[in-house]
Each structure stands twice: as structure tokens, then as C-alpha cells.
Amino acid sequence: MPLFNTKEMLKKACSQNYAVGAFNINNMEILQGIMSACNRLNSPVILQVSEGARLYAGSLYLVSLIKSAVKIFKDIPLALHLDHGRSFEMCKTCIEEGFTSVMIDGSHLPYERNVALTKAVADYAHKKDVTVEGELGRLAGTEENIDVENMETFYTNPKQVKDFIYKTNIDSVAVSVGASHGVCKFFKDQEPGLRFDILEKIHKSLENFPIVLHGSSSVDEEIIKKINLFGGKIKNTSGLTEKILKKAIAMGVCKINIDSDIRLVATASIREYMNDISPSSFDPRGYLGYARDKIEDIVAHKIEHVLGSKNKI
Template identity: 55%
Template sequence: MALVTTKEMFQKAYEGGYAIGAFNVNNMEIIQGITEAAKEENAPVILQVSAGARKYAKHNYLVKLVEAAVLETDLPIALHLDHGEDFEICKACIDGGFTSVMIDGSKHSFEDNIALTKKVVDYAHERGVVVEGELGQLAGIEDDVNVSEEDASFTKPEEVEEFVARTGVDSLAIAIGTSHGAFKFKPGQKPELRFDILEEIQRRLPNFPIVLHGASSVSQEYVNIIAQNGGKLDDAIGIPEDMLRKAASMAVCKINIDSDLRLAFTAGVREHLMNNPAHFDPRQYLTQGREYIKALVKHKIVNVLGCSGAASK
């Protein structure tokens, strides 16, 4: 099986009332942990790469690692660019083997966002690649994405039909209360998703795949492990998983998960090194990080995304 696009994935997800996990990858162990979990759960999966990951691991290394995961698992896997900020990075990923790209023009005016998104869509569609656009801005910090609470804005439902019609995007990322990073909310602030906005967007864009960014739940288990082994993340608060499952049963076909992976991997490595201070073989401590990634992803597939068994449907 070769890398696939998200088009058929999303159609099945919409009809089936589940979402596909879009997991950010940075190295071999993270890719292995994600795809081993997906294989055991027979779940389709999106492996996505940020601009920061491309700088760190290099484009060609990541593409070949993902291609190796396809050979190892024989699963439907899409390779996606997360938060492409301009036409040039989208073009480089399209030309370099990605099957899906996101162009994030949300910081621009509505008209400039449309113009930029359409330019990417035209180039991508000519080459069989699908495109995700974005309306509205999520607060938070993650890699090169840094939006203050003051600059964050919910997606306006009255804009979505025009945006999709004029750009031709294949999916749309919206802002309904999720946030990038592990530190999503102030102490005492209750996480809440604006399902009224999602419902109105679903009404205006029937059968159209919606995407949620910043949807890590920040498992207290991993926060505690890190804290017990020399770290401190006491005020990390994520999105409740029951809210994400509800969104996945509606129009949301893709849920992005990054911070949870970082927490799980770091917890595994920290725990191993604290318990085995004499170990200096990366294969030993990275193995535990990989196993924590695998356990996390299996949990997400079964309890949040609802896509276990969907790879063969």
C-alpha cells in the first residue's frame, strides 16, 4: 500500500461518526509508536509534520520514515503538513511526497486568506494532493504557531460557505475553543467547546470534513510522571475527552494531537532514566518513550476518536 490522501478517509469518518487522529511526528520512535498502535487497532492514521519538525529531522528523513511505516503496517496512512504558513512550504511538501497539506492563512484578512488558500489548492489539486484551510485563530503556542488570547477568535459560521466555495479546500480547520500547547487555560478556567458554532457550521456545510487543532487532553498521568521525575507541569490543562468524542461524532473528521505525544514520550524517557541512572544506551530509554506513545495512541483511537477497526471498512 502507498501513502493515501485524506479524501476517502474523511468521507468514511463523516458517515461513520468517528474522527481520524492526526498525530505530529518528529522522529523514528514517535512514528513507530503511533503506527504500531494504529496497526493493533486496525485504524487509519494521519502522520503530520510541522515546520519545526522539518527543520529538526529534515524533510527526506521524515518522508522515508513514514513510507517505512506504510510498509510495516499496510495501513492507510496520509502524510500531512501541519500549519504551512506560506505557499512555498506547501509547494515544497507537495513536490516532496506529502499527500496532504494545510495552508494556515488565518492570521490574514478574509480576502487574503482566500487568495493564499486558493493558490495552494490550485497547485495541490493539479498534483493529486488535498488541502486543509483554516478560519478563526486558536490561542496558544506550538512550534512556530504563537497566538495570544487577545488575538484568538472563534470561527464565524457565516463565512464558511463562501470560504470553501471560493478556495476549493478539501477540509476546514475551525476555532471553537481548543488551544495549542499543554497550557491551554488559566487556573480555574473551565475548558469548553462551542458546539453551537460547530452545529451551525455543519448545517451550512453538510457532509464537509471539519478539523480540530489544539485538541490534546493533557493526561494527568503523564503530567504526574514528569513531576515525579524532575519536571513540573502542574498547571497544564487540556480539553476533556468526552467533548472531543462528541465533536468526532459530529462533523469533525480530523483531530490533531501533539502535546499529548510530547508529554507521553517525555514521561517515558524521564521515568526510565530516573529509575536506571546508569543507563546511557538510547535504545533503552527511547524504547520506553515509544511504548508510552503507543499506549497513548491506542487510548485515543478507542476512547476519543472512535476509529478502531475503521481501516478495513
């Protein structure tokens, strides 16, 4: 199969009440772990590349790896998606490189400017059969100093969503309903969980339009313990539980972005391998191969027990 855009993939997920996992790719082992899990469970997948990943690995390396995955896994529907594109130029460059879907993140801009930027990208992308994700409402990053009292200004305004989609002609919308990026999803004094009241209003007003949830890692305590047991120093963590994610999927979320959980499992397994399994080894294939197996396991778990995308190819 060629690379797909996300149109049919998300439409099917929305109508059958499951979500497609969107996993961030930074190197070969991460991609291989994800693909082995999708192949084992016959799951469609969205492979995301951020601007940071492009800088780290070089876009051509990543695109070439993903095009190789298309050849190897002929039966698995794959989309190549730009995560958090910040400018029209960045989206255009990725489309020229072969991305089949882009996110234009104008969420930091005033509403009308977000609309104008997102619409410009959608107009350009649609001519090339590329799908577009827009974002309304701001997702907090853990590095930001946020006063919980002011959280309301970060949430997506349910009354604006329909207007945003209508004016921009996007194919999916990322919403801000309480989670943030990173390994600490909830700020001090913030109730852990999502604002399901807001999500429900958005879902009702959109009638099966694809809703995207960013920052959807579960940040498993056992993985954090393992990292810290083997010399890590990761503190103040909180994630979205599987129960919360399943409820969000039942409320119309059909693309779930997961990055931190893969970073954490990779870090934990490399620390474990170097400290405990084979301290005398100095072959990167040993620890990277071990991390790749663990990435496969966590992605397979999510497909089967959280996303519900098993056997949906």
C-alpha cells in the first residue's frame, strides 16, 4: 500500500468508535518497534514527525525510513504526519518531501490569525491530497509556568470549534481539554483528568468529525520506578490513565498522540540493559535492540487495550 492521508483512516475510526495511534518517530528503532506491533495486531497507524525530530535525524533519513516501512509492511495502512507544524513554509516543505498529512499549529495566535494560517495550509495541502489537522485552544507544556486559576483560557472553546472547522476546511481538530505535553500532565492543584464536560460539548456540536487528543501518554509509574532504580532522576509525573483515554475515545476522539510513553520505555530499557542485563556490553545493538522490543510491547498494549485499533486494517 502507498502512504495514505488520514481522511479514510480517521473517518473509519470515528464511525466504529476506536482511535488510531499517532506515534512520534525519531530514529530507526522507534519506527521498527511501532511497525512490528502494528503488523502483529493488524492495526493502522499514523507516524508523526515533529520539527525537532526533523532537526535531530534529518528529514530525508526519517522519510526514507518510513517509505521503507511502507514497502516492508504492505498490508498496514500508514500515514506520515507532521506534528506541530509552526508555519505555512514548514507544512509546504513537508508536503514536498512526501508527508501525507500535516498539522498546522496556530493555537498560540489570536483566533482570526489562527483561522487565516490554518486555512492557507488547508487550501494548499488539499490540492496535493494531503490532510490537515488544526488546533484550537492551547495545550500547556510542562515547562510553562501555569497558574491553575488561568487554565480556562487554555481550553478549547466549544462554541468556536464548528466555526473554526467551517472557516478553515481542516480534516481533524486538536482540542485542549486538560492534558499537557511531557511527563507531568496535570499541574499542582489541578484535578487529574480531562474536562469531559468540554469534550462532550465539542463532540455534540461536531457530529463525528475527527477529534485529536495530544499529550495522551499514561506515564506508567512502574516505568518511572525502573528509570529511577537504574540511576534516573525523573520526578513529579502524572499521566492520562487508560480509563480516561477510553472515555475520551467514546466521546469522539479518534486520533491519540503518544510520545512520552515511548521515550520513557526506551529510557527505562536502555538503563536496565546497561546497568543490570549486560553491564559489560558496549554494542549499541544490544541496548537499542532491547529498547526496540520494549517499544513494540507498549505499542501493542495500547493498540489492543486502549485504542481499539486491532484488526482495523
